[in-house]
Amino acid sequence: MPSDVDSVDTFTTEFLKRLQFGQGVVLARATTNDLYFALARTVRQQLMSRWLETLNVQRKAKAKAVVYLSAEYLLGRQLDNNLLASGLTEIAEQSMERLGIDITTLREAELEPGLGNGGLGRLAACFIDSLATMQIPAVGYGIRYEYGIFRQTFVDGVQVEQPDSWLTNGSPWEFPHPEMGVKVRFAGHTETEHRDDGSVATTWVHGWEVIGIPYNYMVPGYRTENVNALRLWSARATQAFDLQVFNSGDYLQAVRAQAFAENISKVLYPEDSTPQGKELRLQQQYFFVACSLRDYLDNVLPADFDLRRLPERVVFQLNDTHPVIAIPELIRILVDERGIAWDVALDIARQVFNYTCHTLLPEALEVWSVELLGRLLPRHLEIIYRLNDEFLADLREAYPGDELRVRRMSIIQEHPERAVRMAYLATVVGTKVNGVAELHSQLLRDKVLTDFSAHWPEKFTNVTNGVTPRRFVRLANPGLSGLITETIGEGWLKDLAELQQLEPYADDASFLERFAAIKSANKSRLSELVERRQGIVLPQAALYDVMVKRLHEYKRQTLKLLHVITLYQRIQENPDLDIVPRVVLFGAKAAPGYRIAKDTIALINAVATTIDADPAVKGRLKVAFPANYNVSLAEILIPAADLSEQISLAGKEASGTGNMKLALNGALTIGTLDGANVEILEQVGAENFFLFGLTEPEAQAIQTAGYQPHEHYASSPGLRKALDAVASGEFSGGDTEAFAPLVDSLLYQDRFLALADYDAYVAAQDEVEVAYRDTKAWTRSAVLNTARSGYFSSDRSIQDYLDRIWHAKPVPVAGPTG
Known part of the structure; x- marks a missing residue:
């Protein structure tokens, strides 16, 4: 594609300028960080002109835009992604080689922004990538956490959390706009004025305020000139420093306001087991949506834009319940600040907001106590009360005499404390509510928001998650990517359905051999990485059995571990046992306050240590738990996997995206009928998937009947021996x-029936053992997993959102040559 830097000579010249005038050093004295920053800024310069042109074209087009509101974005490293998108990868590599610089070292110097906790944040990052690639006008909004998700280390096998200081050396990809700071108000009280014309006006007299500073990240589309923006907000005090107090000698008090304000964007998901932690979380959520709405209304839309026409120009997608407070915030702006009548403002809100639910766990559906919400956001609570009163009146009219239904559907819960149910608020106001996999959306309608789906069946839809093939195949798995492109061309990177063209090659001996060799090379690459990072030595001639996901009981890492212990005990009982060598790889972080999850990590590491110390097992069974699983590690680990562990209790996992990444990279799934596993099974075929376990109705029936886990312990010798x-x-x-x-x-x-599924799981793993011995058949199934997983592209997910919910159109940006 055309580029301002279209030759190695030009790129090298620009790089040396960035090094000299940006970092203030010459090549001979530059540190690795200097070189990385200079390279990143050389690439950023190429994206900047495209971004400005994109803004210009979109402004002129007056097209409908997608505003994605998400508390999490797990972006991963930016250098390679931006090189790929800008078409500069080869030029940059040749330039660095000419200068005697190892570009791999520069890649590894980049600190990954850990601005998310798991799948939800990684999904958001995939979606903004796809929106740019598909040329849709879009802005992602979130929080620039100073410390992202913690850096995980192990001390005697126990997880220890350390600060994720991802901004230690700065970030060359972001650029702040302090002049576009937004004031965000909290606390105080409201005052009501009854006017002569009979109207009522409410004023929020705030108690304190902070300023949100926007930091822009450019989001380039692949093989397009379009560059969208991700705008992250950082909190600052309105008066950061009190000179008089400082001069009086009270130095701590002089900067107290600054420290208090900056707490809001300090840490991703502060521990909320205390009242202070809960309040800080709500401050974070309101802070970022207030900044984002104000920015979009005041800075993105034309100054004279009539907000009554807002639904023509924007759709706000609420990524889970974290940004739902945006609903009363928009109504407040329209009614209190812009003088728009309540009914009109509410109608606007009903057309511009949509809600994605990412969970089936009741405890994950956020509620905020009325006391906290009223103290922190008094005007918003008033708006929510009025919304709810009108909604309940409509329900009483629709269902006369059914007061129980009215209570169940109320936005305000009464017990155990009066609280606002944020998922209900989003459902009542939002145009559409979507789940993230077919099964999840069905259970959302049938089990979680049952009364609402009965009342508004047209509101509910499904959009199955997807992942970007640019990062998770092209960048993560260059060997496989090269083989695919050589075989079917490169169109698959923008239309992943083209992977279907690989199916005939599943019976091509030469292709299978090359595919297997790439998998082996990926294992070597992973082995080298974990040995260098943590001294863990992995045998390469083994089945790589991978379970990488957030540590949670419903994901059932304990079930996987019980199987590992069973394998170990089989070898102990029979040292001559003919067993397929297996490497079991875990990757997970446990929330700092989640005791059982942290105990599970400690047990996994303890089992790994015990097995490592047993010479009878050496080379036959290995358990490894590389610390600090993140996007960068995932990009190395996922391509090496043979077996993908997706073993959550049916009905508990919303979708999953790791399952998609693993299948795309040629891993076979062992899994339950849960989340997107259902659709993966449909796509790849039952013969290429190891299905086991209870179905959702079966699990529900067992729990309803009064589940007795110790009965399974008593009746299963293998389970009893492992637990003992x-x-x-x-x-x-x-x-x-x-x-x-x-x-x-x-x-x-x-709670999640691990013991009930143990025997079925072990039996399925025994099938895996048999299948893996037939190398040709296993590789054939691996190829078919890749060939049939094109459905799981985030581009397809975004197209589904466009067709079913957003109804926005592409706005292409012409290149330099027109």
Whole structure:
């Protein structure tokens, strides 16, 4: 594609300028960080002109835009992605080689912005990539957390959280606009004025305020001139420093306002087990949506734009419940500040907001106490009350005498405390409510928001998640990407459905051989990385069995671990056992306050240590848990996987996206009928998928009947032996108390039926063992997983949103040559 820097000579010249005038050093004295910044800014310069032109073209087009509101964005490293999108990868590599610079070292110097917790944040990053690639006018809004998700380390096998100082050296990809700061108000009280014409006006007299400073990240489309923006907000005090107090000698008090304000954007998801933590989370959520709405209304739309026509120009997508406070905020702006009548403002809100639900767990559907909301955002609580009163009046008219239904559907919950149910608020006002996989959307309608789906069946739809093939195949798996492009051309990177053209090659011996060789090379690459980072040595001639996802009981890492213990015990019982060598790889972080999850990590590491110390197992079974699983590690680990563990209890996982990334990269899935596993099974075929376990109705029936996990313990010899080993202290130096809470939780609660599915899971793993021995057949299935996973592109997800919810159109930007 055309570029301002269209030759190695030009790129090299620009790079040296950035090094000299940006970093203030010459090549001979430059540090790795200097070189990385100079390279990044050389690439950024090429994107900047495209971004400005995109803004210009979109402004002239007056087209409808998508505003994506998300508290999380797990972006991953930006350098390679931006090189790929700008068509400069080869030129940059040749330029660095000419200068004697190892570009791999510069790639590894980049600190990944950990501005998310898991799938939801990575999905948001995939979506903004696809929106730009598909030339849709869009802005992503979020928070520029000073410290992202914690950096995970292990001390004696126990997770220890350390600050994620991703901004230590600055970020060359962001550029702040302090002059476009937005004031955000909190607390105080409201005052009502009854005017002579009979109208009523409400004024929010705030108690304190902060300023939101926008930091822009450019989001380039692949093989297009379009560059959209991700705008992240950082909190600053309106008066950061009190000179009089400082001069009086009270130095801490002099900067107290600054520290208080900056807490808002300090840490991703502050621990909310305390009242202070809960309040800070709500401050974060309101802060970023207030900044974002104000920015869009005041800076993106024309100054004279009639906000009554807002639905023609924008759709706000609420990525889970975190940004739902945007609904009363928009109504407040329209009514209190712009003088628009309540009914008109509410009608506007009903047309511009849509809500994506990412969970089926009741505890994950946010509620905010009326006391906290009223204290922090008094005007918003008034708006929510009025919304709810009108909604309940409509319900009473629609369902006369059915007061129980009215109470169930109320936005305000009464017990155990009066609180605002944010998912209900989003559903009542939003145009559409979508789940993120077919099964999830069905359960959302049938189990979670049942009354609402009965009342408004037309509101509910499904958009199955997807992942960007640019990052998770082209960048993460260059060997496979090269083979695909050589075989079917490069169109698949923008139309992943073209992977279907690979199907005939599943029976081509030469293709299978090359595919298997790439998988082996990817294992070598992973092995080198984890040995360099943590001293973990992985055998390469083995089945790579991978479970990478957030640590949560419903994802059932404990079930995987029980299988590992069973394999270990089989080898102990029969040292001559003919077993397929297996490397079991875990990657996960546990929330700092989630005790059982952290105990599970400790047990995994304890089992890994015990197995490592047993010479009878060496080369046959290896358990590894690389610390600090993130996007960068995922890009190396996922392409090496043979087996993808997707074993959550049916009905608990919303969708998953790791399952899609693994299937795309040629891993076979062992999984339950949960989340997007259902659709993966449909796409790749039952013969290329290891299905096991209870279905959602079966799981529900067992739990309703009164589940007794110890009965499964009593009736399954393998399960009993595995759990007894943990309870006896075999993996904890004889300390029987070390993992007692975890054992007791499984034996007497087992909320997610790990014990009930144990025997079926082990049987399915035995099928895996048999299948993997037939190398040709396994590789054939791996090829078919890749060939049939084109459906799981985030481009397809975005097209579904456009067709079913957003109804926005592409606005192409012409290149330099027109």
